[in-house]
Amino acid sequence: MTGPLLSVQNLRIEATSYPPGEPPRNVVLVEGVSFDLQKGRVLGLIGESGAGKSTIGLSAMAYGRGGVRLTGGRIMLNGRDIRTASAAGLRTLRGHEVTYVAQSAAAAFNPAKKLMEQVVEASLSHRLMTRVEAETRAVDLFRQLGLPNPETIGSRYPHQVSGGQLQRVMTAMALCPKPDLVVFDEPTTALDVTTQIDVLAAIKRAIRETGVAALYITHDLAVVAQVADDIMVLRHGKTVEYGTTDQIINAPVQDYTRALVSVRSKDHPEKPATGTPVLTVDGVTARYPGLALDVLKNVTVSLEAGHTLAVVGESGSGKSTLARAITGLLPPLKGRMTFAGRQLSNGVAGRTKDDLRELQMIYQMADVAMNPRQTVATIIGRPLEFYFGLKGAARDKRVAELLDAIEMGKGFADRYPAELSGGQKQRVCIARALAAKPKLIICDEVTSALDPLVAEGILKLLLDLQAREGVAYLFITHDLATVRAIADSIAVMYRGQVVRYGPKTDVLEPPFDDYTDLLLSSVPEMRLGWLEETLAHRKMESAGN
Amino acid sequence: MKLHPVANLLVQRIALGLLLLLAVSVLIFAGTQLLPGDVAQAILGQSATPQALANLREQLGLNDPAHVRYFRWLGGVLQGDLGKALSNGQDIASAMGGRLWNTMFLAFWAAVISVPLAIMLGLIAVRYQGRWPDKVISAVTLSTISLPEFVVGYIAMFLLAVKYRVFTSVSMVYDGMSFGDRIHAIALPVLVLVLVVLAHMMRMTRAAILNVMQSAYVETAELKGLRPFTIIARHAFPNAIAPIVNVVMLNLAYLVVGVVVVEVVFVYPGMGQFLVDHVAKRDIPVVQACGLVFAAVYIGLNMLADVISILSNPRLRHPK
Numbered sequence: 001m002t003g004p005l006l007s008v009q010n011l012r013i014e015a016t017s018y019p020p021g022e023p024p025r026n027v028v029l030v031e032g033v034s035f036d037l038q039k040g041r042v043l044g045l046i047g048e049s050g051a052g053k054s055t056i057g058l059s060a061m062a063y064g065r066g067g068v069r070l071t072g073g074r075i076m077l078n079g080r081d082i083r084t085a086s087a088a089g090l091r092t093l094r095g096h097e098v099t100y101v102a103q104s105a106a107a108a109f110n111p112a113k114k115l116m117e118q119v120v121e122a123s124l125s126h127r128l129m130t131r132v133e134a135e136t137r138a139v140d141l142f143r144q145l146g147l148p149n150p151e152t153i154g155s156r157y158p159h160q161v162s163g164g165q166l167q168r169v170m171t172a173m174a175l176c177p178k179p180d181l182v183v184f185d186e187p188t189t190a191l192d193v194t195t196q197i198d199v200l201a202a203i204k205r206a207i208r209e210t211g212v213a214a215l216y217i218t219h220d221l222a223v224v225a226q227v228a229d230d231i232m233v234l235r236h237g238k239t240v241e242y243g244t245t246d247q248i249i250n251a252p253v254q255d256y257t258r259a260l261v262s263v264r265s266k267d268h269p270e271k272p273a274t275g276t277p278v279l280t281v282d283g284v285t286a287r288y289p290g291l292a293l294d295v296l297k298n299v300t301v302s303l304e305a306g307h308t309l310a311v312v313g314e315s316g317s318g319k320s321t322l323a324r325a326i327t328g329l330l331p332p333l334k335g336r337m338t339f340a341g342r343q344l345s346n347g348v349a350g351r352t353k354d355d356l357r358e359l360q361m362i363y364q365m366a367d368v369a370m371n372p373r374q375t376v377a378t379i380i381g382r383p384l385e386f387y388f389g390l391k392g393a394a395r396d397k398r399v400a401e402l403l404d405a406i407e408m409g410k411g412f413a414d415r416y417p418a419e420l421s422g423g424q425k426q427r428v429c430i431a432r433a434l435a436a437k438p439k440l441i442i443c444d445e446v447t448s449a450l451d452p453l454v455a456e457g458i459l460k461l462l463l464d465l466q467a468r469e470g471v472a473y474l475f476i477t478h479d480l481a482t483v484r485a486i487a488d489s490i491a492v493m494y495r496g497q498v499v500r501y502g503p504k505t506d507v508l509e510p511p512f513d514d515y516t517d518l519l520l521s522s523v524p525e526m527r528l529g530w531l532e533e534t535l536a537h538r539k540m541e542s543a544g545n
Numbered sequence: 546m547k548l549h550p551v552a553n554l555l556v557q558r559i560a561l562g563l564l565l566l567l568a569v570s571v572l573i574f575a576g577t578q579l580l581p582g583d584v585a586q587a588i589l590g591q592s593a594t595p596q597a598l599a600n601l602r603e604q605l606g607l608n609d610p611a612h613v614r615y616f617r618w619l620g621g622v623l624q625g626d627l628g629k630a631l632s633n634g635q636d637i638a639s640a641m642g643g644r645l646w647n648t649m650f651l652a653f654w655a656a657v658i659s660v661p662l663a664i665m666l667g668l669i670a671v672r673y674q675g676r677w678p679d680k681v682i683s684a685v686t687l688s689t690i691s692l693p694e695f696v697v698g699y700i701a702m703f704l705l706a707v708k709y710r711v712f713t714s715v716s717m718v719y720d721g722m723s724f725g726d727r728i729h730a731i732a733l734p735v736l737v738l739v740l741v742v743l744a745h746m747m748r749m750t751r752a753a754i755l756n757v758m759q760s761a762y763v764e765t766a767e768l769k770g771l772r773p774f775t776i777i778a779r780h781a782f783p784n785a786i787a788p789i790v791n792v793v794m795l796n797l798a799y800l801v802v803g804v805v806v807v808e809v810v811f812v813y814p815g816m817g818q819f820l821v822d823h824v825a826k827r828d829i830p831v832v833q834a835c836g837l838v839f840a841a842v843y844i845g846l847n848m849l850a851d852v853i854s855i856l857s858n859p860r861l862r863h864p865k
Contacts, residue, residue, distance in 0.1 A: 061768055095769035107761035112783040112859055122769040157859045 004036040012072030030237040042214045044228030048451035052237035057183045095122035099174035103186035105166035109158035116154025119173040141172035145202045164195035192314035222524035226531040278305040284335030297496045308473040310487035318496040360433035364445035366425035377413040383435040402431040423454035562848035569840040627834040648815035652800035655738035667750025686744035698810040716811040742796040749792035753785035787854035794850035
């Protein structure tokens with residue numbers, strides 16, 4: 001056959017939305033998207049959340065999540081239109097001609113079944129091979145993807161292997177039935193940066209060696225630049241720009257693409273030291289009740305008033321535990337803390353109302369950190385009442401001021417969280433923290449769940465507020481680009497210990513210790529060939545493998 | 546040797562069950578002590594002389610303090626001695642043995658039919674969710690659970706025993722009956738019990754599986770091109786076992802503990818009839834014994850549900 005493997009023409013996808021308090025209405029998710037994918041090629045689909053990239057990826061399997069409907073255009077796979085195929089016809093192509101790798105392998109594997117059972121299932125149900133053949137192929141794929149103990153890992157349950165390994169097993173599951181096309185839906189987004197690079201390399205190698213075609217969906221342009229031959233940039237369900245990877249990265253035509261390419265290069269000049277610490281943490285050791293393992297080992301850091309200390313590390317390194325220790329939610333076993341010149345009681349019960357007020361927190365998941373049945377005004381007004389006794393008009397006035405401070409305006413006062421976008425929700429959480437007039441705000445991965453451009457706006461807001469209000473931030477993140485954009489000093493954590501600590505310029509200057517080197521070198525850079533170069537120069541394996 | 550964490554959990558769970566049973570035995574004993582009336586008086590009747598009453602009390606140990614009597618009763622129970630019936634002086638354990646066996650026989654066949662049927666209907670309801678098979682299944686099972694058992698019983702009797710004479714209206718069983726005759730005799734009460742317990746188990750199966758159907762791994766299965774029923778049975782059901790087992794066990798317990806009405810309707814010589822007869826005769830020791838047996842069945846089945854839930858969780862069976 002000479003035509004393209006997958007040819008999408010003028011695709012239109014719709015869904016029904018149910019906005020709160022309004023009648024259901026039809027929304028167009030994707031409109032007028034067209035592309036061709038040749039055998040063995042990789043097309044990257046990139047955009048912010050809501051751009052329709054996953055929806056388009058799943059349309060290659062003629063699948064619509066929830067109430068999503070493929071309402072127009074043609075999706076030709078191997079020469080036949082799958083948009084109008086019957087349910088039985090779709091079953092023969094799903095899991096055979098096209099397979100899928102999900103973002104969260106931990107959720108996409110059935111917790112009640114052994115890995116091998118799930119990896120070979122599609123091959124067996126489509127009668128593509130015998131069980132022995134399928135299992136042999138699976139073990140070969142496990143080996144090819146660099147999994148430890150390829151012979152026996154299949155007899156484990158999903159919860160018994162790490163996140164990075166599970167993502168590789170999922171890739172093996174997708175490749176096992178020898179498909180023509182694999183849809184990778186953000187396969188490395190949920191992983192630590194140090195794990196991501198290995199999984200990315202494994203996926204790239206597997207694609208090359210099996211000669212399979214792929215749709216690679218991600219919001220991270222630097223990641224997709226490493227694996228894709230072509231890239232399509234999407235926004236609001238429409239194509240912004242479509243070209244070769246080289247052209248998109250090095251010579252973007254559209255403004256939106258240029259913004260995406262440049263978003264990582266923000267840098268924030270470090271503030272000069274003042275010598276007045278707002279928080280000191282001295283030799284803190286902590287463990288969770290019932291576990292015989294120190295999750296924080298002798299951590300010593302300090303933070304100056306009006307400055308930002310970034311705490312970086314991979315998941316499990318103890319970053320969030322440090323936040324819990326500082327807030328008093330997890331009283332440390334050893335060590336002492338001072339805050340605003342006073343000794344800070346280890347447990348939250350022993351702290352004064354001023355301690356509580358001046359130490360606020362913002363979380364990663366803004367939508368679960370707010371009561372969905374309260375309006376924005378109630379949410380922001382609560383700390384005003386609790387700490388300052390403000391009521392009625394005085395409270396409303398202060399709420400309006402705070403809404404102005406987060407650049408939203410008082411028109412939002414009567415809205416519910418469900419009526420806000422992700423970035424707006426995070427802004428409301430910032431306003432709530434600010435309402436208490438804190439000296440320190442702990443920001444726990446506050447931009448991690450947001451799209452790059454939205455995250456950039458939040459970081460800018462935080463910096464503006466810091467300049468105006470003099471509030472200090474303890475900024476927990478795994479993302480080094482974010483660190484560069486906001487930090488004055490940095491603490492690098494690894495397995496519960498601070499392995500590197502100091503002013504930003506010192507920490508980010510060589511010579512590095514092995515772990516910091518690994519962490520810094522693992523951050524994808526927006527240029528072709530970065531992945532291969534980096535892997536060739538590594539000194540240390542990541543802990544996630 | 547260190548125990549497997551699951552073994553640890555199971556031992557804990559079983560120990561808890563036994564403790565609960567002990568607590569229930571205290572409650573049952575205390576409850577019967579609170580009842581008005583005097584056992585000696587009840588035995589000897591209104592015309593008994595004070596001397597005769599005093600003698601009998603002495604003889605039955607009724608003058609001892611309550612905790613002494615409790616431990617004497619418990620000691621007997623632990624050795625299989627449930628005491629003697631007041632009404633006829635029979636040994637309760639041997640009198641109850643046959644009745645308990647009859648009830649178990651009835652419950653067993655009702656369970657063998659209703660549990661697989663309920664789960665199967667639940668799976669089918671999920672497969673055709675919102676379409677006519679789902680609606681028919683829900684409508685029928687909910688109607689049969691909404692009617693009182695005796696109404697279902699009499700309707701079944703009228704249709705199947707009186708009108709069409711397929712089964713007998715009275716479920717008499719006796720020693721030396723052949724297995725086939727026995728099954729034939731209990732067909733109607735089994736049918737009624739099945740209709741009574743079906744809906745609850747079916748609805749729970751449906752709800753528990755629908756809950757799991759939202760999971761990402763069900764989407765994974767769909768994207769493998771599996772058949773809808775395969776997805777439900779192989780991927781969704783194993784993750785919905787715990788809530789289903791809990792409801793199944795509650796219903797099994799009901800089949801043993803709650804069959805009084807059905808047994809009376811069909812004049813079946815089981816525990817329910819036995820209990821009703823002796824309540825009427827104010828035979829406290831028999832009522833105590835029945836209460837204890839029912840409590841043991843109830844606690845035992847719930848314990849079994851917990852054990853199965855624990856064993857069905859791969860995170861507990863195969864720790865990291």
